[in-house]
Amino acid sequence: MTNNWSKFGDRFARPTGASELMEDLGLAAALKNDVLLLGGGNPGIIPAMQTLFRDRLVEIAASQSNSTEMFGNYSHPKGDIEFRKALASLLKREYGWSLSTDNILLTSGSQTGFFLLFNLLAGEFSDGEFKRILLPVTPEYIGYADVGLHDNMFVSQQPEIEEQADGFFKYRVNFETLEITEDIAALCISRPTNPTGNVITDKELQKLDELAKQAGIPLIIDNAYGLPFPQIIFSGASPFWNNNVIMTMSLSKLGLPGMRTGIIIAKEEIIEALSNITAVQSLAVSTVGPVLVQPWLENGEIIDFSRRYITPFYEKKSRYASEILKAGLEGLSFRIHVPEGAFFLWLWLPGLPITSHELYERLKARGVLVMSGHHFFPGLDEPWRHRDECLRLSYSQSDDVISAGIHILCQEIRALYMHK
Numbered sequence: 001m002t003n004n005w006s007k008f009g010d011r012f013a014r015p016t017g018a019s020e021l022m023e024d025l026g027l028a029a030a031l032k033n034d035v036l037l038l039g040g041g042n043p044g045i046i047p048a049m050q051t052l053f054r055d056r057l058v059e060i061a062a063s064q065s066n067s068t069e070m071f072g073n074y075s076h077p078k079g080d081i082e083f084r085k086a087l088a089s090l091l092k093r094e095y096g097w098s099l100s101t102d103n104i105l106l107t108s109g110s111q112t113g114f115f116l117l118f119n120l121l122a123g124e125f126s127d128g129e130f131k132r133i134l135l136p137v138t139p140e141y142i143g144y145a146d147v148g149l150h151d152n153m154f155v156s157q158q159p160e161i162e163e164q165a166d167g168f169f170k171y172r173v174n175f176e177t178l179e180i181t182e183d184i185a186a187l188c189i190s191r192p193t194n195p196t197g198n199v200i201t202d203k204e205l206q207k208l209d210e211l212a213k214q215a216g217i218p219l220i221i222d223n224a225y226g227l228p229f230p231q232i233i234f235s236g237a238s239p240f241w242n243n244n245v246i247m248t249m250s251l252s253k254l255g256l257p258g259m260r261t262g263i264i265i266a267k268e269e270i271i272e273a274l275s276n277i278t279a280v281q282s283l284a285v286s287t288v289g290p291v292l293v294q295p296w297l298e299n300g301e302i303i304d305f306s307r308r309y310i311t312p313f314y315e316k317k318s319r320y321a322s323e324i325l326k327a328g329l330e331g332l333s334f335r336i337h338v339p340e341g342a343f344f345l346w347l348w349l350p351g352l353p354i355t356s357h358e359l360y361e362r363l364k365a366r367g368v369l370v371m372s373g374h375h376f377f378p379g380l381d382e383p384w385r386h387r388d389e390c391l392r393l394s395y396s397q398s399d400d401v402i403s404a405g406i407h408i409l410c411q412e413i414r415a416l417y418m419h420k
Contacts, residue, residue, distance in 0.1 A: 008149075016146040036405035037397055039360075039369040041194065042257060044317065044343065044396035048309040049255045056292055070291040077279040078271060079106025083290035086297035087263070094228060094303070097241050105271045106285050107262035107278070110224055110250045115147040116274055116281075117220070117246065117264065122185040123150050131185035132379075133220075136208060137173045139346070139376035139390070141194045141222065154379030155184070158386075167326055168338040169348065171198050175207065180215045186246070187212050190222035192233055192341025195376045195392035197318070199235050199340040206240075213244050218266070224250045225342040231306035233341040234315045243267050251289045254302075254310070261289030314343050314396070321345055321395035321402050328410030332417055345393045346373075348386070353416050355388040362412055368405045 005013055060066040069082075078084065084101040091097045107113035122131045135144070135156035144154060157178065159171035171193075180187070187208055192199045200208075205221075212219040225232040227239040230253040241247050249263035264274060278285065296302040318339040325336065325345060337346035352359065360372040373390025380387070393409070395402055 011149070012146075034367060036368045036401050036408070038393045038395075038402070038405040038409070039371040040394055040396075042394075042396060043253050043255050044313060046255055046309055046313050049305065052305065053255065053292070056295075060291065066291060070287055073287070074284045075106075075287045075290070077275040077284055078102075078104065079285055080287050080290035080294070083294045083297065086294050090228070090297050090300060090302075091241075091265075094300070095239050095241070098243075099265065102268045103265055103271060105264045105266075105274050105278070106290065107264060107274075108282065108285050109260040110222070110248055110252065110262040111143050111147070112260075113248055113262040113264050114144060114222075116277055117248070118144070118147055118153065119149050120270070120273060120277070121218070122153050123148060129183075131183050134180060134184045134187050135379055136178055136187055136189055137171055137193075137198075137200070138378070138380050139171070139193070139195055139373065139387070140188075140378060141190050142371070142375045144188070145375070145378035155381075156377065156379035158380065158382075158384060163335075164338055167334065167336055169335045170338050171196060173200060173204050173208070178211070180211060180217070184215065184217060186218045186220055188220040188222065190224070191237070192225045194225065194342050195344050195371065195373070196337040196346040197339040197342045197344055198337060199233055199237050202236075202238050202240070209240070209242070209245065218244055218246050218270075220246045220248065222248050224248065225253050228303045229306040230254045230310045231303070232310060232314050232343060234311070234318065235340040237341075241265065246270065251293060254293075254306070256289055256292070259289030259292070260286060317343065317395040317399075317402070318345070320399060321393065321406065324403055324406045325393075325410070328406055329413060332413065334413075343394060343396045345395060347391045347393060349389050349391075349413065352389045353419075356391055357388070359391065359412065359416070363409060366408050366412070368408045370405075370409065 060070055081101060084104040087104055088099040088101055091099055107116065118133055122133050124130050132153050132155050135154060137159045138156045140156065148154065157174060160174045162170045162172055164170055189200060189208065209219050221240065227233060227237065232253060246264065246266040251259050251261040293302065296305065322336060322339060322345060325347065333350050335348040339345060356374055357372040360370055363370055371392040373392060374387050376392065377387045
């Protein structure tokens with residue numbers, strides 16, 4: 001029997017790259033040791049952070065007022081007021097940003113936040129006009145691709161590819177071809193970039209901000225892995241915000257993905273509009289994550305924890321995974337995007353005899369889950385073989401899982417090139 005869904009149902013009930021990703025994560029969780037998970041976006045287990053979380057939960061459980069605050073009351077539609085106050089104070093204190101609680105909204109995770117934000121700014125307007133989101137450089141985050149209420153809500157362009165030493169390369173924004181047409185509602189960039197680990201430079205970011213201001217549109221910076229927390233950045237980068245910037249953040253990459261707490265920082269009218277949508281859509285968002293983290297915002301320890309525990313953990317993992325991958329593919333034609341942040345390696349296999357999705361299926365059959373690169377080019381319409389030659393690999397798992405998974409990956413790749 002064919003389901004007779006609405007247009008909304010047809011659009012959001014279909015299989016997508018995001019649903020494939022989350023199904024793989026669920027499969028890995030169910031099968032545990034039978035699957036080598038190199039494809040998910042789940043953060044690693046950092047012992048020091050786990051201890052902090054457990055100790056804080058014990059503290060909350062022992063306090064009637066904290067327990068009531070966490071479990072017993074609806075929050076404001078913009079999110080927990082004390083959390084927003086503490087975050088605004090932290091950002092003002094650390095960076096001099098002119099913020100108040102009215103510049104901050106909490107969402108049920110970053111993905112929900114982008115659904116609300118993109119559909120607020122772009123899509124079909126009451127006067128019949130249609131506007132889109134411009135991604136200045138691809139590859140970009142898989143979660144953007146399918147959140148629009150309409151098709152063709154994203155447009156992007158091919159990056160410049162800069163060859164670097166020792167088998168590495170880097171994507172850069174191609175400002176020569178970047179065109180902001182009248183149908184563009186906003187620019188959006190993730191920093192560091194999921195899937196590649198790319199951190200666009202301060203100079204590139206400032207230039208994008210200037211172009212956005214000239215066009216009279218906002219610049220959205222997806223800061224889920226960035227500064228000031230969780231600070232999964234291994235290259236020089238400065239925090240960036242002004243009244244024309246919409247910054248998104250998250251508690252997930254601190255090690256709290258189950259809390260589903262996203263953060264949007266923007267000018268007041270955008271926050272007010274999103275707050276009204278939240279009230280209709282879900283009345284309020286969870287207070288669990290905000291209450292857990294709030295004291296670390298007030299005293300600034302969240303930045304110290306990120307610097308001491310989170311950044312070194314992932315930087316060490318990135319070196320370990322890169323070394324194993326380079327050794328396993330020695331002698332073959334391959335490139336690794338220079339890992340500057342997040343917790344992924346982006347592998348480029350020029351001349352791959354099959355598509356990256358076919359390679360994904362072959363690896364899945366052997367119990368190794370990766371992500372095919374073709375999912376990460378939303379809004380890029382022109383044919384480009386490059387997008388079918390790439391894989392995203394996560395290095396957030398244990399060293400044993402990383403080593404075993406990459407070993408099988410390299411076996412499969414070698415076999416393909418031998419029979420080419």
